[in-house]
Amino acid sequence: MKVLVSLCVFVPLLALATAEDEVVLDSILRDRSHIEETLRLAADEKAGDYAAALQRLRKIYHNSIRPMEQAYKYNELRQHEISAYPGRTLGDSATDGEITSKPMVLFLGPWSVGKSSMINYLLGLLDTPYQLYTGAEPTTSEFTVIMHGEKIRTVEGIVMAADSSRSFSPLEKFGQNFLEKLVGIEMPHSLLERVTFVDTPGIIENRKQQERGYPFNDVCQWFIDRADLIFVVFDPTKLDVGLELEMLFRQLKGRESQIRIILNKADSLATQDLMRVYGALFWSLAPLINVTEPPRVYVSSFWPYDYAPDTSRELFKREEISLLEDLNQVIENRLENKIAFIRQHGIRVRIHALLVDRYVQTFKEKMSFFSDPELVFKEIVDDPDKFYIFKSILAKTNVSKFDLPNRDAYRDFFGINPISSFKQLSAQCSYIGGCLLEKIERAITHELPSLLGSINSGKNPALSSCEATGCGEKPKNRYRRN
Template sequence: MFGKKNQKQPVDPTYVSVIDGIKKIYDEKIKKLEAEYKYDYLISPLMRQADFDAKPMVLFLGQYSTGKTTFINYLLNYDYPGSHIGPEPTTDGFAAIMHGPNSTNIPGNTLCVQSDKPFTSLSKFGNDFMAKFNGSFCNLPLLEHLTFIDSPGVLSGEKQRIGRSYDFNEVVRWFAERADMIVLVFDAHKLDISDEFKGVIEAVKKHSEKMRLVLNKADSIDSQQLMRVYGALMWSLGKVMQTPECLRVYVSSFWDQPFKESLFTGLFEKERDDLMYDLHALPKQATVRKVNELCKRARLAKTNAYITSYLREQMPTFGKDKKKAELLKDLNTVFNTVMKRYNLAIGDFPPIDVYRERLENCDFSKFPKLDLRVVNAVDDALGTQIPLLLKKFPMEDDLSTHTNPFEVSSNFEKCCITLDVSEDEMNSYQKEFDKLPKNEVGKVLGKDCFAPLMASGADKKDLQKIWSIADSGKEGALNAHQYILAKALVRTLLQSGGYPDNLPPVE
């Protein structure tokens, strides 16, 4: 399972140095431009320390019953708190699945006032959204490196007309801007792209470099159907994405059950492994992505300054309201004029419909004139300071030290291999552990482990030795990995009359 390879690692000092560096560049060079030209209102809120410190985020999107929540639980090897799975729209809100000492849920309003979390600016979507947003905390190794965002199933047909009590597409756009990977999940049994799902794709397609498309449940149809479904999906995506490139679609089934269609088992496994590799690389690429996103943001902030200052230039002394209405109606011409005047790329402009909607509440005559000193400071950051920072702290991996990216990296995983612990067995022990009472750091005390270990039927003297192996830190309590190890040792003892005596300590 993917999650087992993401054990706790020491913080990379290079990562910390680069993050501190880009935070300083943002505060000194870019933030002023954003604040003066209303970037925080027109496009995106100003960045805070938590935005720079945030772990890589993976956003899952798709229509209902495509397997998004099952996919996340498969990655975690655990059902995160509050997850619901069914053929109907079961996930009715957004959930941020993060690392914490205990398995618990936190409501959206509470989560968004925590300054150490990157969600404070979500409060602008109001209480209706907050009621549909929560944080799910789990003490799992994978979540020490990644944060997953589960989303409600995109609606279709009559359900779309009922509407949501918040701006769904704007919330999706907010998460997409901050996500390190966006996973669009499609169901092999229903490829219709509804109007709402089309709007979602429109909201995220500017981030195509972060998108991964998944054709899920592919093992549930035969080879002829799979060929037709894959072709139909590519045709539908081509109409919506409107790009000349052929999009990569990962074809497999992401859940903890064996593949049903044996003919393509090898293909499904390779496709799944390719996507797992991309996910596994995210923590290592986090620094590069943060620098890349800051550069994109800086160019967009410059473009916003050019547009707002141009709008101010066009305002007459009298008849401002009439002129404003004309400019908003013909905003496309405004964009083209600004693009030619300042030699800008079309990809550096904000989504025109959303931008027009927010401009309607602004007084164009109060926009500031173009301050070339502030703009030049951003150019200096992009052209000089960021390249110097990257030279000082190179981020390329030394591939010679990573000859095998799938090498067993933790003592816990080594023990599981030595004791031949299957995923089903591990899941069973994990569920036992979850039901036991925990102390303040998420461990189970010896007195609470006594009954389930004695129930195995092993001799008490043998259990004393097993406890001393599992409780390697002599704390009188076990975490999830240590509990699984203890149960596996008991099973091995009962089956073979003994167990290896050279197991590494598990922390």
């Protein structure tokens, strides 16, 4: 009996001691000096040169690319080309806010894997009024955008969507229910001057999409299309793949170069168990990431507290610095990436205009006095290869066959936009404004590469006199028939 009483007293005391030890361990904060060093937060940037380059990029886009977008309704095609152009795209109507926006880092993954804790750690938000709420249960139910501001404040989703100076106005199309689940946090932080973080609700496999009250996958796709870096976070206890996670990786198709896999909370396992979990993670994701070179996987514990004892501290520290270097690379190359992105977008707009021009030209050639316009055009749209629509573009221009959009998208495109509403490229010229095709080709082949070269060489990317005033040569129309 005495032994039993002694055990009854000893066990609660042991549990209390263990709990106190855990509190002590959790109270030891990790040194964050390597974050500032790796991300070069104390380094001064040439803000004037950066602003001048953005101004020139905005000028090129509005003068040379956007007029072609509007003339041939490229944004209407974007609604139907889900598989036509995988990868990053502009919004429904590219605004100055979208062109000048900072790089976006998107955090995705199952619930309670440490996405919010990782953001708190990178920004040093622990024990501040604006630290993101974390917990063992699903805690993040909103899309939270953490961005730079002159003072700390919360911005409601309806305000973010209504502000045209921001890049989030296209989110209104997902409805008011979603805007209530969108929140912005502004704060004066040196890292947020260069990058914007987006925290997302965790994936819960047993929840139906309609229970969220908004199209979750469509919203994720919007952020994925605009993200410069995508962190997909897992922890050792949530490696199972369900329908929602499978759909997420399907949406990430074509973005493998931006994806980074993070195995978080690695210090909660012994080394041998960690190796097993690492292998299990690859086994779970292998069917979802069907590429020759898999995405980079970082193994560490990304939160403000010190690593657990008797774990691979040096390995976790090197992995963390490697991830920070990856993030820093995106930040330092943000202007080059944006110029390359706008140029890629311009190429797609040009190809679309050439295809619409070819459809219009074929329609006019096949029409006769007794022809039924609807039947003639249905025949062209249903079987474009019969009329060499796409093959003629490849033969007469320097377009790659791998850049051609999905031909099925044009059936829906012309179903909404009658072919009679488009002019041929030969008619898209004016004495003052020049030819749309000449302007977009000059931007693709000369102006944007020149801007990129001036940045890499360290020259002043300020606007030239002709670019500022719009002067130029008399328009030359090589599509006009003599």
